[in-house]
Amino acid sequence: MQTSSFSTVSVIGLGYIGLPTAAMFASRKVKVIGVDINEHAVRTINQGKIHIVEPELDMIVHAAVTEGFLRATTTVEAADAFLIAVPTPFKGNHEPDLSYVRAAAESIAPVLQPGNIVVLESTSPVGTTEQMVEWLAACRPDLRFPREGESVVDINVAYCPERVLPGQVVRELVENDRIIGGLTRACSDRAMELYRVFVSGDLLVTNARTAEMGKLTENAYRDVNIAFANELSMICERIGVDVWELIRLANHHPRVNVLQPGCGVGGHCIAVDPWFIVDKTPDEARLIRVAREVNDHKPEWVLGKVRKAIAACKGEGRQEQDLKIAVFGLAFKPNIDDLRESPALHISSALAASTSASLMFVEPNIEKPLPHPLESYGLCSVDDAVQVADITVLLVAHREFYSVPEKLRRGTRLIDAVGVSTKR
Template sequence: MLNKISIIGLGYIGLPTATLFASRKLRVIGVDVSAAVVETINRGDIHIVEPELDILVRAAVGSGYLRATTSVERADAFVIAVPTPLAADHKPDLSYIEAAAKSIAPVLEKGNLVVLESTSSVGSTELLARWMSEIRPELSFPHQAGETSDIRIAHCPERVLPGRIVHELVANDRVIGGMTSKCSEAAIALYRLVVQGRCIVTDVRTAEMCKLAENSFRDVNVAFANELSMVCDKLGIDVWELIALANRHPRVNILQPGCGVGGHCIAVDPWFIVDSAPEEAQLIRTARNVNDAKPDWVIGKVDEAVTQLVNSGMPAEDICIACLGISYKPDIDDLRESPALEIARTLAKRRDTMVAIVEPNLKTLPEDLRLEKVAFMRFEEAILEANIVVLLVDHAEFKNAKPKLKSAQVLIDTRGIWKDAK
């Protein structure tokens, strides 16, 4: 019987997940290492931008079904939704998962279910089981006792789109990989409480690989579009027109290029596969390298524009570069692995030109961008002030605008939405 559920990690996935379980009138304990996050949630507020989430959190906290804390408590089921970043050498950093495992282990009781939702390299769920078993040798775990284990463990990767997380957590199919069939059954019973999509069972390693494969597929396709944009620029071809024409073929669907690839999934997950099979994952590695190189290519285009203005007689210190958008995708505040943020940081740290940053989804700039020659501006102000306009993220505010730039202004549109601006 699932009466109390604990969600470990209250970020972009953990908090919506906790809230949905609480909305079904289940007692939910949300755990996060940040006291500020815990305090915010217990006030009924949220620390991230996600449609509908603020209303749901307020209702869940107000009704008493959701409570946040910094300490793990006993529960019937534990869902781990902590970060899985990359180390400097592109190797998976599983330290957050290990820390979660070691925090859960002391409160585990026979019959408990532990689900790893964090995107992770193949074999991580088995490591999770071993880390917990080392602390609780009196309990049996699936890698030791199989179907008769005291503790059930499964992997269930989230597959949601920021901006639609609440809807997709309910509507999307879920891939569930239990370490045993009884582990899978226990996980299905948990997710059936909130998921309307299908719960599809596989083994634990396939479930781990499924999320990595999905995001690597997308990364490879984006890399093709990004590489095509650089080729077309060199050959004097409008890549946006080219893609529109090519996509009229009934079996061609080229994606739209941008300034790179960001977010904690597509920009990270392919490296997990490369780390596991470095000799075999050649295409996946190449796609990552192409997408990681795109911000430098954009910076190169800005440098060309700066040189052009300086050669025309304008001092570099008088040049203002407007960076439009620094989140990793449109209409959200998420800066994780954002190529637009990387571009803005690089330009700002040079300090030889003024940099104006427009980000309608943030109230303040990240601390490392609060520099002397960096200004946080409104869209209209930046368009008037800038000599070079660099459109990095196609936020709705930018797409709906119809700017008419002056002939002396340089436009670098990485999203192809302002064809008529000049």
């Protein structure tokens, strides 16, 4: 990596993207100030530990803190570059909630100095980077920002979305290509210099709006393809076809690659970002909207299968309150601890609210107490759950679950929403 002119970088938001990004800069001997409103996260990081699960990240953070290149705080401080990596959820009728971005922008505004660069990394609706400039300019009228008609600026501004896979974030932050969307060419050049500190992949320059839409396009593409697989699974259930065998056979076609169905779509990106496109262009984004609706419906479909299994047990003369249901998986995808927008968590919460059966939850990637409304439940081991379950519900294909189908007691009803039984 080349030498840069950035001696101090501030990362606003120390979650699943912000902390790894801060760690990457710090691993290149750049002083990093990480800022977060979560005091527990700040304390944990300053102890050289991490508050999330991500392979290899713990070692990098420990080394960075020990060597003095990474420090966390709840207060924004001056720096050469500011990266904003805060949540961008939606509210109401799937309308984007930019309050976190605005709060982050307004928090850094007082310490901005001429020559600084501000980069928004949060996945955002098209036009958010320009809106962020307006928020910054309102706080700092003494500084010149990249706006129409402004030929000379004091603060460079760019948009650079993350595009990493949970579980492989450390490697992909370094190796993946990045889209750099500066508000001017000079802003893009400055942002390229910043990211070249640790990125070995290509840096692809465009404007901010195209970069914003690029991130949304990547996730909408994934969402549409997942929706096809999920809809196919529901069709196959209706007509008596094994969807897993069907997909395996169809994928032998040289130009077909059907994804695997699941119990829905979760995570901080794919389950949220397509709505940003729909919100902006509701008349045009018809396919994207329908894909979201298909994927949002899938948890209810899975719940219906569980309720049918309960009804079948009751049809045998058993009482619902005497049944034991084992739910395998709460994370939004295999082999991680991330519960954000998790369809498995939604299904589990709905079950807890609607059945008198005894529920057992198995999630090997989580040690902390379960979130609301499951906080009164403990976590079970795989073996303990399979020994007593009357109904087994497989919601996430964690590697620890591959042996579950063959361990089940005779007569146990199995609902495999993710094809675990096909993975051995």
